[in-house]
Amino acid sequence: MTLKISTIKIGDTYSEKVCSNLSRTQIVQYAGASGDFNPVHHDQPYTEHIAGYPSVFAHGMLTMGMTGKMLTNYVGDGRLTNFGVRFTAQVFPGATLTATATVTNIRQENSEGIVDMDVSTVDDNGVEVINGKASARLDP
Template sequence: MLNAADLRVGQEFSAVVVEDLTRTQLVMYAGASGDYNPLHTDEVYATRVAGYRTVFAHGMLTMGMAGRMLTDLVGVDALLAFGGRFRSQVWPGDTLTVTATVTEADTEGGTAELDVVVRNATGEPVFTGYARTRCATS
């Protein structure tokens, strides 16, 4: 758990959550989530029918990886809210880095607000969002 007194607005926490995302990981996520949309697993459908360059990751896979970074940072029980917006596709081969930036630290209330950004290897944001976490106050 983070300590609110140790946090500063603008402070960043960052972690690589996947290196070289594989098609196998996309298929595994489809099976785990029950989301079998062929855009994520069927190369012929994604390219010839839908017109994409290849299959791409489920948005919720990207958000789930960001959520895992946050729970690793603050603890499962301390994460109070998490949400965001999908900005761009995540492709096989992508490496994703999550950065959580402190936007507010309430030392009296014991909470912190974070901006969350997931970027691919070229620095393009693929997910942007927010998180609120409980913090220790001593």
């Protein structure tokens, strides 16, 4: 299902719970798929004693990937034109994350309809872990 310009308005929001009780195993799964084997994401002795963090933590790109899942579920496949985020807090095992898109503008660019969105992902304590923007090309 693909979102249409005619069915949205500024201020609309779409939210999705993108992970629940994030497991170390899912972080390892992401390491394997992405190729980023930084030990701070899976190796507790290294992370605690060498890197100096209390626990292994998720790749920022795993959180961005899960946030992207919310976006593509909202706007449709192959529709994104821009997606950019800042990583505002680390995500640790056990996290439950909710990603939200808010429509901030609807415009025409090169005779195509474009929706601009604010993007935010928060954990279940309300701490924002990702803050960003995205745009997508939509049919009328």
